[in-house]
Amino acid sequence: MRATFWLGRIAGVRVGVHWSVAVIFAVIALGLGAERLPDAYPGRGALGYTLLALLAGLLFWASLLVHELAHALVARRSGVPVDEITLWLLGGATRTRREAPDPGSEFRIAAAGPATSLGLGVLFTALTWLLVAADAGPLVEVAAWLAVINFLLALFNAFPAAPLDGGRVLRAALWRRSGDRPRATAQTSTAGQAFGWLLVVVGLVVFLWTGAFGAVWLALVGWFVAGAAALEGQASRTRQLLAGVPVRESMTPGPATVPADETVGGLLSETGPALDHPALPVVGRDGTPVGLVTREMLRNVPVEKHRTLTVAEIMVPLDEVRTTPPDGDLAELLPSIDPGPEHRVLVIDRNGRPDGGNGRAPRLLGIVSPSDVNRTISRLTGGHRQPAG
Structure with missing residues (x-):
């Protein structure tokens, strides 16, 4: 789920909002503003x-944000890097760069999310x-x-x-007992699909029987849970397939x-790579990678700033870009590879060429996108494996 706009950073975590949040505000305004509050306290005026x-x-959305921040902060304390939080129609999603390293961390x-919501309820x-x-x-009613x-x-x-928090708690327990995370994921994925379709059936039956709008919402939540649980199981199988595959075999x-230091206008006027690729690594004068810029970022710059604004001023800086060494495990990258071009992974050799002093400057070797991963999966499921490119 990609954010429509960004609110900024809270506790170092980038927070975004999807446009579908507006639907919830409309539902709440209708349910509380037009029904519940006038019934409980009549005669107060429609504006109030x-x-x-x-x-x-x-x-309500602040409560959801606090719930997700609890996940994010505990994840960081457990050594799991957190990229962002996105609030959307059915709640929030915390995006991490990798999974928990052990059952205890998981x-x-x-557990941090439900515990926080329970505390907010109190x-x-x-x-x-x-x-x-x-x-x-x-x-009082609010x-x-x-x-x-x-x-x-x-x-x-x-x-x-x-994919509920309780499912991850259960997975941690099953993982600890069996020592097999993929098996534990498959079990909780099956439970999630069963629970989700149960909610769909219950929601539809209640709606057909009573006409209650809330039952449709229950069915919608169930449909999301079932779909997300199925995707989680599929992602686990993909990680098993890619485990041990070095990144260099998949990268472009x-x-x-x-x-x-190139201006946006100068870059857009060229017939080269600026318009051919959805995302491009940005390099300094010595060829050292310094960030990532997307075609959308370039095109969103107002025309009057094309001659003065440089790529460095609009790019995603390197410390916010997902990077990996060429010998890294491809399976470990999966949680951070999303369809958005801003989520491309740069493959960097940190022990590159001499930097003119006593150290060595990092060297850009390649880039990894979802299509690269899909190509690798196709090769592996086809029964053979060869270096990418």
Whole structure:
């Protein structure tokens, strides 16, 4: 799930929002602003109900963000790098660069989210009682709704089925018992698909029986859970297939590059690689890799800035780009390879040519994209293996 826009960084983690978040705000505004609040506290005015409903929506998404930040912070403490968090229609997603290294880390990372939501539920419950004592009117209903929604979020995520947090807790337990992570993933994936389709059936039956809109939402969540669980199982099988394959066998060697000091206008006016590739490594004057720029980034620059803005000013800096040595395990890259061109992986030899001093400058050897990985999978499933390129 790619973010539509970015909010910035919180605790060092980049946070983005997908456009589908607007759907949730509309649902909350309708459910709270047009029904629940007027029924509980009539005669307060439509504008007041709407503003309170929007406040509830913002606090709901803030709760989801705190839930995901708990995952991210525990992951980083466990040695798992975190790239970003994206909030979208059905919640949030924390994107890491690799999986947990051991069952204990997997358990702590997974359990952090539901535990945080449970804590927020307790916090909003206490706030509800304080607002009742202060006779705060409709604010009581907002706080009570947030308490219930956080308790439900903790309960739902704790269900032992992939891709939910409870499924990852179960996988950690099965992994610890058997020592076989792929097998544990397959088991939780099966449980997740069964749970997801159960929600779909229950949601559709309840909707046909009662006409309740919330039942459609339940079916939609179930459909997502079943699909995500199936994808998780497929990803596990792919990692097994690619385990032990060095990155150099999959990368596109000698990729086209662009100089960091080139202007955007100068680059776009060329007939070379700028318009032929969705993502390009950026190099300094000595050929050392310094970042990554995408075609979309270049084209989003206003025309009036084409002559003055350089590639270095709009690129993703190297410390935010996924990099790997040529002998790295391709399977370890899979969690960080997404379809977006900004998620290309640069293959860098950190012990490259002499840098003129006592050290050695890193040297760009290649780039890895989803199509490179798919090509490697096709070779392996075809029964033979050969170097890429």
